[in-house]
Amino acid sequence: MGELTSSIGTNVGFGQTEALVVRLKERDEQAFAEVFELYKDLVFTLCNKLLSDRGEALDVTQEVFLTLYRKIHKFRGDCSLKTWLYRVTLNQAANRNRWWRRRLRHQTRSLSLGLNERGSLSIPEPASADPSPHRHCYSTELRGAIEKGLEELPFDQRSAVVLRDVEGLSYEEIAQVTGARVGTVKSRIARGRERLREILEVYRPGANR
Amino acid sequence: MNCREASKLIHSLLDEELSTELKSRVEKHLSSCENCGRLRVELELVKNLISRPRPLSAASSRQLWADLERRRSRNLFAILREWLDSTASLFSEWEKQTLWARLSALPLTAIGFLLLAAQFPRVPTQEMTYPVFLVPAAAVATTSSGSSRPVMMQARQGRRELHDLIETVWRIPYEDSLSFVAEIQPGGHATIGDILEHPRNEKLLDAAAASLNDLRFDPSADFKNSFLIYSIQKVDVYEGRGL
Numbered sequence: 001m002g003e004l005t006s007s008i009g010t011n012v013g014f015g016q017t018e019a020l021v022v023r024l025k026e027r028d029e030q031a032f033a034e035v036f037e038l039y040k041d042l043v044f045t046l047c048n049k050l051l052s053d054r055g056e057a058l059d060v061t062q063e064v065f066l067t068l069y070r071k072i073h074k075f076r077g078d079c080s081l082k083t084w085l086y087r088v089t090l091n092q093a094a095n096r097n098r099w100w101r102r103r104l105r106h107q108t109r110s111l112s113l114g115l116n117e118r119g120s121l122s123i124p125e126p127a128s129a130d131p132s133p134h135r136h137c138y139s140t141e142l143r144g145a146i147e148k149g150l151e152e153l154p155f156d157q158r159s160a161v162v163l164r165d166v167e168g169l170s171y172e173e174i175a176q177v178t179g180a181r182v183g184t185v186k187s188r189i190a191r192g193r194e195r196l197r198e199i200l201e202v203y204r205p206g207a208n209r
Numbered sequence: 210m211n212c213r214e215a216s217k218l219i220h221s222l223l224d225e226e227l228s229t230e231l232k233s234r235v236e237k238h239l240s241s242c243e244n245c246g247r248l249r250v251e252l253e254l255v256k257n258l259i260s261r262p263r264p265l266s267a268a269s270s271r272q273l274w275a276d277l278e279r280r281r282s283r284n285l286f287a288i289l290r291e292w293l294d295s296t297a298s299l300f301s302e303w304e305k306q307t308l309w310a311r312l313s314a315l316p317l318t319a320i321g322f323l324l325l326a327a328q329f330p331r332v333p334t335q336e337m338t339y340p341v342f343l344v345p346a347a348a349v350a351t352t353s354s355g356s357s358r359p360v361m362m363q364a365r366q367g368r369r370e371l372h373d374l375i376e377t378v379w380r381i382p383y384e385d386s387l388s389f390v391a392e393i394q395p396g397g398h399a400t401i402g403d404i405l406e407h408p409r410n411e412k413l414l415d416a417a418a419a420s421l422n423d424l425r426f427d428p429s430a431d432f433k434n435s436f437l438i439y440s441i442q443k444v445d446v447y448e449g450r451g452l
Binding site for chain 1: 217226255256259260273277281
């Protein structure tokens with residue numbers, strides 16, 4: 001994701017996004033398609049990490065772009081379009097999160113989580129470039145543990161960690177997106193990561209399992 | 210720099226949000242302190258594990274765009290259909306969630322019904338059986354002298370003892386057909402006056418007699434008439450006797 005973020009940062013200059021916003025406000029279909037192409041991966045990745053469910057993430061991504069289309073006139077330009085989009089995504093995901101959590105979502109586990117893009121189980125190829133099967137298993141298990149730990153984090157900590165580590169935003173940008181102060185963002189990230197590190201404690205070499 | 214300060218700054222270090230001066234100081238501490246060095250390695254591992262992106266595939270992206278197109282140009286009908294869809298999915302979700310709760314309610318309901326049914330003793334219908342007739346003195350005078358048949362009058366079960374007596378008599382099975390007349394003396398003392406058939410079930414008969422013996426009336430309060438006959442008949446329905 002890092003390179004994707006940076007590529008957007010370089011390819012779309014400030015003036016260009018401004019022009020895009022103007023065209024969006026004039027209900028330019030082409031502009032909407034362009035914005036979608038530009039930001040769909042960002043929004044989807046954020047949703048996916050925040051909700052840990054592919055279907056849900058697709059739903060929320062759709063909602064986000066629909067909101068963008070309908071509410072673009074409310075965008076005053078006091079932050080970048082990307083930040084605004086992040087903010088909308090965060091709000092939508094938080095709403096969904098609340099809605100879903102109330103309905104015992106955290107007790108169920110999506111069957112599609114273990115599936116890859118093509119819809120098959122992600123099993124390593126027999127002849128793959130992976131270092132070794134057991135290392136692959138180990139890292140898969142670690143990643144699973146982290147995913148689960150991420151799911152269990154409070155929403156503000158999770159969103160801060162994801163915005164930093166997945167989307168590669170700076171503290172300042174995260175503060176803008178979440179509307180919190182930089183100090184708060186820092187402490188949220190720190191607390192979130194500490195909690196995740198505790199989860200990995202059992203996987204540490206030499207730990208009793 | 211001590212471990213406390215370093216552990217506070219380590220996240221900023223990993224996120225490259227430290228000034229060069231502070232960075233070099235934290236780095237220096239991390240290289241010298243084993244615990245903090247391990248902390249850094251573990252946090253880096255966490256960071257790397259989280260930051261695995263899951264990009265949107267071309268197919269999903271196309272699907273997403275198609276959905277967006279559809280929803281952007283929606284009319285009232287589409288809104289209605291969407292709302293119905295969401296309601297239906299909500300309902301099916303609710304159904305799935307509460308399936309076990311509803312299934313477990315079934316045996317509970319059955320048990321409840323059984324408990325309720327157990328409240329009613331399984332007494333055969335007693336259409337041919339006459340409970341207690343309160344016969345006014347005038348009616349008794351005319352009928353008891355004229356014929357041997359008791360006159361059916363409106364039955365009243367005003368007293369508990371009377372009720373118990375009737376209950377007891379009703380428990381005598383039909384095969385042991387019974388017919389007896391309970392007399393209540395002017396003084397209020399009750400006796401079994403006549404047993405027309407001798408039932409086999411002596412225990413129940415004894416119980417009936419005992420109930421009858423318990424009957425003590427206060428004639429002035431209970432009855433206006435000084436002489437009353439209570440006739441209790443248990444009729445053998447199969448042979449039509451008793452009346």
